[in-house]
Every structure is written in C-alpha cells, then in structure tokens.
C-alpha cells in the first residue's frame with residue numbers, strides 16, 4: 001500500500017495538508033449509521049425471517065394489498081398535506097391499482113404491454129407474464145430495510161468540512177476531479193438537509209443540469225424545478241410565466257436550499273436568469289432571492305450542450321456567480337483510482353497537458369485484455385446509436401431464448417412527449433431484453449458489495465418462489481460461493497421468471513443473486529412524482545454511452561478515442577476506470593484530450609480546503 005503521503009491526490013493547487021490518510025468519520029456519520037432508511041418500511045414481523053423469506057412475504061403482502069386497495073403511489077403523494085403545514089406522511093412503496101384497471105394518474109406511455117387474456121397467471125407480485133418469455137414489471141411491495149441499504153460512507157475531512165458549511169447555511173460551490181467523491185458528498189448533503197427540513201420537505205430542491213444527472217440524485221432538472229420550459233426568454237419574461245404557474249411559484253417561494261449538480265453543463269446565461277428569477281419571484285434583491293445555493297460539478301467534464309464550443313459560456317462566467325457563490329472548494333483526494341500513477345495521468349489529461357511519459361503509457365493501453373472470468377469490459381461510446389448497435393450484436397451472438405422485461409411506468413406528467421423524454425433519462429430501459437449469458441450491470445446501490453456499476457452475467461432465469469439452494473434475492477446477505485449448477489434448476493411452468501445473476505465482487509469473488517424489480521422516480525420537492533419507472537435494476541453492459549457513464553465507477557472499461565468529439569469527453573470516459581489494468585484505450589491521440597482554455601484559466605483561482 002502506498003504511504004499516506006503518496007495517496008492519490010488530484011488538486012489544482014498544492015495541498016498543504018493531507019487529509020486523506022485519516023479516514024475520519026463524517027459529521028453525519030454517526031447519524032448515517034443509526035439513521036433509519038429514508039423510506040420507512042413496514043414493521044418487522046415478530047419472527048425474524050431470513051432476507052429471502054422476508055422478501056417473498058412482502059411480495060405476498062403486496063399481492064393481497066393489491067387486491068383490496070386501489071391506491072397508487074401518486075394518489076398517496078397527492079394526499080400529502082401542504083408540506084409547510086406539517087411533516088410529510090411516511091413514504092412507502094406501493095403496488096399500483098389492480099392490473100385490470102389502470103391507475104388513475106399513472107399514464108401508460110403506450111398501449112399497455114399486457115392484455116387481459118395474457119394476465120391470468122400471477123405467480124409473482126413483482127413481475128407479470130405477458131407471454132411465455134415477456135414480463136411486465138410492476139412495482140413490488142416494500143422490502144426489508146436491509147435489502148437495499150448501501151454501505152455507510154465515511155467522509156474524508158475535506159468532505160466533512162464542506163458538509164458542515166452547508167449545514168451552517170453557506171452558499172457554496174465544490175468541485176474536484178473525477179472520482180474525488182463529489183456525488184458521495186452530495187448524497188450526504190441531501191440526506192442531512194432533508195433531515196433538517198423534515199417538517200417542510202419542499203425546502204430542499206434537488207436539481208441537476210440534465211435529466212440523467214437529476215435521476216442519479218433523485219431530483220429534477222433545474223429547468224423543471226424553475227418552471228422555465230426551455231428557458232430561452234429573458235429573466236423577466238420567464239418570471240412572468242412562472243407567476244402564472246402556481247406550483248412553480250410555490251416552489252420558488254418555499255425553497256430554502258437549492259442544490260445544482262453537474263453544473264459544468266449549466267449555461268452561464270441560464271445561471272444568471274435563474275438568479276434573477278429568484279429575486280423577482282421572492283421579491284428580494286439577492287441572487288436567487290436569498291435561497292442558499294449549493295452547487296457542484298467539474299468544469300473539466302462535459303460542457304453546456306446548448307451552444308457550440310466556441311460560444312460556450314460556463315456557469316462560473318455568469319455575472320451572478322461571484323455574488324451567489326460565497327465559497328469555492330476543490331476536493332483533492334481521489335477515491336476512484338488507487339494507483340497514484342493513474343491518478344496523475346488522469347489529472348494531466350484533465351488539464352489537457354499530457355507529459356510524454358503519460359502519452360506513452362496511454363498508448364500502451366491499446367492492448368487487448370482477456371478476462372478469464374468471461375466478463376468483458378464495458379465499451380464507452382459518445383453516441384447512443386453505437387451503444388445500441390454494440391449491445392445488439394453481442395446479444396445476437398448468444399444462443400438461447402430471450403426473456404423480455406417491460407417496465408411499469410407511472411407519474412403525473414400527462415404530456416406524452418415530455419413524459420417519454422423524462423423516462424428516457426432513467427438508466428433502466430423501458431424494455432429490457434436478457435438472455436442466459438448476457439453481460440449486465442447493476443444500476444442501483446443495493447448493499448456494500450452490490451453497487452451501481454457492479455458487473456455480472458445472467459446465469460439463467462428462475463422462479464423466485466422456488467429459488468435454487470444457496471441463492472439469495474438481491475440485497476440479501478451473500479449466498480455461499482458454492483458451485484451449484486443453477487442453470488439446470490428447472491423453472492416450474494407458468495411461473496414468472498427472474499434473472500439469476502452472478503456478480504463479480506471486488507477481489508474477484510462471485511455472488512449469485514436473483515434480481516427483482518426496483519423503482520426510480522423523478523420527484524418535485526413537494527413530493528409530486530412526475531415520472532416513475534419500475535424495472536429490473538440491470539442494463540446490458542457490453543456498451544454504454546459516455547453521457548450515461550458520467551458519475552459511474554467501472555472496473556473494466558474500453559474506449560476508442562477516435563470516436564470522441566467533444567472537449568471533456570475523453571476525460572470523462574477514461575476516468576470511469578478504477579485501474580490501468582482494467583482500461584483499454586484504442587487510438588489514443590493527445591489532441592483529443594483537450595481542456596477548455598477558459599476552464600484551465602478559471603481553475604487557477606481555486607483553493608483546496610487546506611488552503612483556507
């Protein structure tokens with residue numbers, strides 16, 4: 001292990017103190033360990049059930065509830081009292097209304113994928129068979145809290161310092177290179193703010209520049225929060241528009257903290273407009289009308305999409321930026337990569353200033369990597385078409401019957417176009433086609449070893465009510481690593497089948513788990529669920545778009561730089577990898593690795609936490 005002073009650090013200026021060696025507990029750590037999950041689960045039954053038993057019982061309960069209740073998640077949220085008046089009612093996962101009658105407010109994006117004739121079999125509450133190998137995924141019942149509790153986070157001293165300042169009401173911006181723990185910190189910030197404002201949940205507005213980024217943090221786009229549509233009019237015109245929209249006005253008035261993630265993709269003019277709109281609506285002269293603003297992102301990553309690179313205006317160039325952001329921090333410790341050589345290479349790349357040594361090293365990564373466990377790298381592409389083509393080709397090379405899982409979508413948005421656009425931001429696809437042998441990636445943090453980005457392979461499809469021995473349901477304790485041939489486990493005819501996945505764990509061990517559906521939603525601060533999706537937390541993982549990979553940590557990555565066309569794209573793609581051993585780079589070309597000169601200049605003004 002590298003000595004503490006050689007821990008991977010990535011700073012814009014020299015670091016005076018190394019916080020990295022002390023893995024201090026975060027300010028919120030004590031509470032993180034003892035705090036209940038944000039979703040209160042049903043009371044634990046008297047007899048302690050095993051994880052799988054509990055899950056199956058929940059499913060059965062859900063089936064029973066489903067028959068007697070017609071409440072939907074949405075109707076539940078609509079019944080919430082005014083958030084300012086009292087604490088919100090406990091959120092709980094619920095089944096939609098009966099399969100026969102479509103939930104009142106849950107719009108099915110297209111013709112329902114199921115028909116009444118095809119719906120008689122009801123072996124498993126969380127999925128619904130349409131024909132022999134097609135399944136409509138419907139929301140499952142609440143799970144035991146252990147089933148999806150990610151590992152506790154120990155924030156670094158840098159992260160803790162920022163968390164404290166946010167708690168003290170400071171408007172600030174924190175940045176840091178890829179893998180410096182910005183998202184991890186943001187999740188802690190959101191958690192602590194929500195706890196603080198639990199009596200007025202719409203006081204905390206969680207937003208991001210893009211739909212995908214917003215989905216990753218359970219928030220909405222900044223456009224959606226602000227109620228500005230495309231936001232092309234002037235601030236005054238937009239404010240007038242908002243005033244006619246009661247919900248949007250209320251949001252602006254009730255918000256006490258506005259979080260903006262992935263700010264590198266927020267246009268500078270938009271930032272100014274938002275700051276001005278806040279002043280107008282809240283009738284206060286300060287930017288954003290005095291709302292505490294917490295901003296994060298890395299300007300060396302993807303730039304604003306609205307304009308061409310020559311006319312790009314970053315958020316830090318906004319007139320209101322210095323008046324809004326009272327403190328700026330640069331996280332220096334990199335967590336994603338442990339190898340200091342790799343961290344330095346990525347940092348050089350971030351600034352677009354590669355040394356001959358790093359260029360030679362990146363070029364040497366052209367080699368083919370053979371993984372003996374049969375799980376290949378995820379190839380990252382700038383364009384979605386390439387991703388689809390690559391995954392399709394690999395799927396068709398596998399023999400075997402397809403198993404199709406169709407997502408169940410809900411939410412309040414009625415406009416089909418807007419709805420489809422928002423749904424497309426979920427990592428989980430509408431239609432997930434799997435086969436035995438498919439390479440998949442988990443897209444949700446389930447526990448300490450099964451996290452977003454964990455790779456696996458489909459071993460087969462099993463009836464979850466009669467699972468093979470030694471196999472747990474997703475989120476349970478690891479099953480034994482026995483070598484039972486689960487592929488041969490026969491699935492009873494007429495039962496709904498779920499994929500049995502063998503996940504690759506850190507250190508090379510395996511974990512076999514039956515994967516059940518999960519739920520994602522885009523929720524406004526007042527609790528209104530705009531869109532939701534219930535689907536298996538899996539995607540095909542031979543290929544992925546760079547855009548969707550932003551925020552991911554991947555063990556095995558392949559990138560062809562010949563296809564990269566935008567500044568920051570190469571950096572985002574390569575920095576997903578955790579090690580040089582798991583990174584293959586084709587057509588490395590230093591000219592593709594460019595940082596925007598404005599960002600480089602601006603970054604010289606940044607301080608590390610240690611500088612303060």
Ligand SMILES: Nc1ncnc2c1ncn2[C@@H]1O[C@H](COP(=O)(O)OP(=O)(O)OP(=O)(O)O)[C@@H](O)[C@H]1O
Nearest residue numbers: 154155156178179180181182183184335336551553
């Ligand atoms: N305090 C911490 N202790 C241990 N691991 C951490 C800590 N903070 C972050 N990590 C880990 O480091 C990895 C990268 O973290 P994270 O995704 O938050 O970085 P990021 O700065 O948001 O990266 P990017 O800009 O590339 O999205 C993750 O695997 C995360 O679990």
